[in-house]
Amino acid sequence: MGKMLNDFGLFGCAVLVLFLLLLHHEDQHCFAEVPENNKVNESQIGRKCDLFEGSWVYDETYPLYDTSNCPFINTEFDCQKNGRPDNQYLKYRWKPKGCALPRFNGQDLLRRFKGKKILFVGDSLSFNQWQSLRCMLHAAVPNTNYTLSSKGALSTFLLPEYEVSVMFSRDKFLVDLIKTKQGMVLNLDSIGNGNSWKGYDMLIFNTWHWWLHKGRNQPWDYIESGGKILKDMDRLAAFREGLTTWSRWVDSNVDANKTRVFFQGISPVHYNGKEWDDKNSANCRGQTQPVSGSTYPGGSPPAATVVNEVLTKMSYPVTLLDITLLSQLRKDGHPSLYGIDGKKGNDCSHWCLAGVPDTWNELFYAILVTK
Incomplete structure (x- = not known):
């Protein structure tokens, strides 16, 4: 009887060790390197995986680069150089659910994009991502x-050795902003810069x-919509119309x-603590940790719905x-007082580098290597 209990105890210990190893393997699998053959199949990411659902986990191996070694990072994003006293915000990794x-x-x-040209087109948030990718490369x-x-x-x-060009074209609205005798007119129905977007391998x-x-x-000063000149209009409706012109x-x-x-x-902003259920915070100032969990109390911004609706209708x-x-979960990731304006401003719109835009590029890369 004693021998049986002893054998069972050894078996139980073996099962426990195996279970712990499997848990460790699963966590490492979410942190997988791309194999030498440059191929990542669906099973490695998950057949029904949504890369954009998940949560932030603390990871001592982050960030992916040291901004002091990135020779071309802009001052407004270099929060550590600008005196930000905490650094935990650098240590979070995005972990998609399953x-x-x-x-x-x-x-x-x-190697994948040898001889290719990649163009970012947009506003300062696009610039934020472009800066991040340059540092990562x-x-x-x-x-x-x-x-x-x-x-x-x-x-x-x-990068001449790889013949890869990563470019950024500043264009705040994608549709035309035209100087006239009456003033600056935002034309929701025209894109004059489109020819400069042609000939790229990726946009x-x-x-x-x-x-x-x-x-x-x-x-x-004015908006032009459907041939009519307006002093103003509903901004979400204007955004929808402009984005529809871009989609066409x-x-x-x-x-x-x-x-x-x-x-x-x-890209969300964090100027209202009530959005993340913190009545004591007016904005992102002093935030040092992400929102826990995988949902944002403030819900999805209406502009995100517009983007989804416009893209769905495209051919x-x-x-x-x-x-x-x-x-949204990264209320801690903004420059706040440690951006370009220092104590004169409080930037809860852009993102520190290293930081959240690095994850945007990680997900961009994940999509490229799996689809």
């Missing part, structure tokens, strides 16, 4: 030569941040066999980089 998210591999991305190949150049609204980051668009600006921060341009001008198109999605298969929820 998914295996491949670890970002900059060398692999550069530089960290992957720190000894590789690169060139930086700017011409008008176009900025180019070129990543965004817009929304500037559509709500009023007063001195509003860059236009993509449908008519982009060949899906030659160019892949992404839309960045809506071109645009890939939505649905960053909204995962970014």
Whole structure:
């Protein structure tokens, strides 16, 4: 009898050890490297996986790069250099629910896109993501030569060894902002810059941040809609109309066999603590941890619904980089007082680098290597 109990005890211990190993393997699987053959199949990520549902987990291996070693990061995003006293916000990794998210591999991305041109088009949130990707690629190949150049609204980051160009074109609305005798007119029905978006292997668009600006921060004096000149209109309706014009341009001008198109999605702001059930916080100032869990109390912003509705109606298969929820959970990720304006401003719109935009690029990479 004693021998049986002893054998059972040994068996139980073995089962427990195996169970713990499986748990460890599962957690590591969500942190998987891309294999040497550069192939990641559906089973590695999950057949019914939504990369954009999940939660943030603390991870000492983050961030993916040290901003002090990124030679071209802009001051407004370098929160540590600007004196931010905490650094836990750098240590969070996005963990999709039930998914295996491949670890970002900059060398692999550069090999895949050798000889290719990638263009980000949009506002300062697009610039935020472009800056992040430059730092991530530089960290992957720190000894590789690169060139930086700017011409008008176009900025180019070129890695000659890989013949890869990662560019950014500043375009706040995607539709035209035209100077007239009467003032600046936002034309919701025309895209004059479209020709400069042609000929790229990949396009990543965004817009929304500037559509709500009023007063001195509003860059236009009038809106043109359907041939009518208006002093103002419902901003969400204007956004829908402008985005629909952009969608028609993509449908008519982009060949899906030659160019892949992404839309960045809506990057949230954190100017109201009630949105994350914190009545004592007016905004993102002093926030040092993400919202826990996988839901945001404030719900999805109406602009995100507009984006989904417009993309659904398109004939071109645009890939939505649905960053909204995962970014809503990161009330701690903004520059706040540690941006370009220092103590004169409180930036709860843009993001510190290293930080949340790195995750946008991790998800961008995950989509590229799995589909």
